Amino acid sequence: MPETMNAATATATGAAPSKPKRPKAKSMLMLGEQTNDLYERARKAKEAGEKVGWSASIFPQEIAETLGLVVLYPENHSAGIAARHQADPFLQECEGPLGYNNDLCAYAKVNLAYASTLEGKSHVELPDGGKMVKPDFLLLTNNICTQLTKWYENLAYSMKIPVFFIDTCYNPWDHVTESRVRYVRSQIDALIENLCKFTGKKWDEERFKKIMKISQRNSYLWERANNLMDHIPSPLSGFELFNYMSCMVCHRGRESTTAILEQLNKEIEQHLKDGTSTYPVKEQYRVSWDGIACWPYLKHNLHTLKQYGINMVASSYGKAWAIEYEDLDGMARAYCFASTNGDNASTMIHRRLEALKRFHCEGTIYHVNRSCKVMDCQMMEVQRQLAKLAGVPFTAFDGDQADYRNYSEAQFETRIQGLVEIMQENKEKKAEEAK
Numbered sequence: 068m069p070e071t072m073n074a075a076t077a078t079a080t081g082a083a084p085s086k087p088k089r090p091k092a093k094s095m096l097m098l099g100e101q102t103n104d105l106y107e108r109a110r111k112a113k114e115a116g117e118k119v120g121w122s123a124s125i126f127p128q129e130i131a132e133t134l135g136l137v138v139l140y141p142e143n144h145s146a147g148i149a150a151r152h153q154a155d156p157f158l159q160e161c162e163g164p165l166g167y168n169n170d171l172c173a174y175a176k177v178n179l180a181y182a183s184t185l186e187g188k189s190h191v192e193l194p195d196g197g198k199m200v201k202p203d204f205l206l207l208t209n210n211i212c213t214q215l216t217k218w219y220e221n222l223a224y225s226m227k228i229p230v231f232f233i234d235t236c237y238n239p240w241d242h243v244t245e246s247r248v249r250y251v252r253s254q255i256d257a258l259i260e261n262l263c264k265f266t267g268k269k270w271d272e273e274r275f276k277k278i279m280k281i282s283q284r285n286s287y288l289w290e291r292a293n294n295l296m297d298h299i300p301s302p303l304s305g306f307e308l309f310n311y312m313s314c315m316v317c318h319r320g321r322e323s324t325t326a327i328l329e330q331l332n333k334e335i336e337q338h339l340k341d342g343t344s345t346y347p348v349k350e351q352y353r354v355s356w357d358g359i360a361c362w363p364y365l366k367h368n369l370h371t372l373k374q375y376g377i378n379m380v381a382s383s384y385g386k387a388w389a390i391e392y393e394d395l396d397g398m399a400r401a402y403c404f405a406s407t408n409g410d411n412a413s414t415m416i417h418r419r420l421e422a423l424k425r426f427h428c429e430g431t432i433y434h435v436n437r438s439c440k441v442m443d444c445q446m447m448e449v450q451r452q453l454a455k456l457a458g459v460p461f462t463a464f465d466g467d468q469a470d471y472r473n474y475s476e477a478q479f480e481t482r483i484q485g486l487v488e489i490m491q492e493n494k495e496k497k498a499e500e501a502k
């Protein structure tokens with residue numbers, strides 16, 4: 068059936084009328100404008116001779132925002148390329164002429180080939196025309212993983228630009244110790260000083276306080292939107308929240324994010340009031356998703372889950388950007404504890420157990436991500452212990468957040484089928500016990 072076939076034509080031909088496409092929510096349109104604006108600001112800053120940075124996704128962004136620096140996010144950008152099925156030439160270039168190993172994180176592979184093209188050393192056609200302008204400096208933390216460290220070292224070496232690095236180290240406890248706060252705080256102080264020297268910008272304490280407040284408000288709104296998914300049935304299709312992550316990753320300290328998230332919260336509340344949902348079919352099962360979204364196959368994931376009425380209502384991943392703090396010590400503490408990759412297994416299990424209960428999940432789907440070894444590392448033990456503690460079944464599938472070659476549609480479908488059988492059995496048992 069041609070995509071443009073409308074209900075009237077369909078009836079005339081005897082085919083079932085296709086569902087009209089839901090218009091994009093206002094918050095989504097605002098999000099698109101915000102993204103375009105960021106790349107436009109980067110382009111203009113570059114033209115004006117200003118220094119532009121590239122940053123790791125869970126770096127204390129509020130520092131760059133306070134200094135008025137334009138910063139772009141390679142992980143986010145690579146995710147977009149992967150989601151639009153444009154990653155292949157970058158992966159080939161990275162593993163071929165550039166000589167990097169296939170085992171590297173695919174975000175890194177896409178970005179290293181992109182960067183090499185910006186430098187004129189590679190000649191991959193840039194699908195976005197090069198809007199990720201060449202950086203003058205890099206902002207890096209290892210609170211997500213150490214692959215990022217090597218990735219950024221390679222960028223810095225090749226482009227001959229500095230890396231401003233904050234070492235948060237692995238967290239063996241369920242809290243951040245005071246000695247660690249002092250260790251990270253001293254690096255934040257040094258970072259501010261060095262970044263000011265390098266860029267010629269001045270630190271303004273009052274502006275920082277304002278940015279911090281905006282960032283806190285945004286974290287609150289983001290967490291609130293996530294938490295509204297605890298309603299049954301959920302007012303949103305869970306995968307939609309993944310789309311909004313870019314405003315938390317790239318614009319945590321900006322008022323435009325406040326406007327987007329206020330609008331998103333309003334839209335969710337309206338759904339709750341009207342008893343509607345953006346989830347396209349009846350919600351039969353509620354599950355949590357563990358790991359990064361499988362960007363090249365988001366559509367296939369959603370389509371498969373939809374066949375069984377499975378809605379993903381909780382995710383361990385998106386909440387990593389709900390970072391709250393009130394001063395520079397608090398900033399040090401919060402960024403040490405932001406990413407689940409920096410947590411020990413007990414902390415991960417505790418956080419996930421709470422989420423399973425709060426969001427009334429009946430199953431968990433683990434994305435065993437070929438790229439993200441650090442995320443997979445504790446996953447097997449987390450699966451085993453969590454399933455026992457929560458009494459909630461799980462399934463796992465092999466995938467990748469950006470390398471489309473590491474995924475099997477058939478495997479995903481059969482794993483979900485297996486999970487549904489167990490969830491259905493559990494439902495029937497519960498109904499029997501309630502009699």
Ligand code: SF4
Pocket residue numbers: 142172173174175211212213214215359408438439440441442468
């Ligand atoms: S996807 Fe995993 S390996 Fe890649 S940068 Fe993120 S945390 Fe690191």
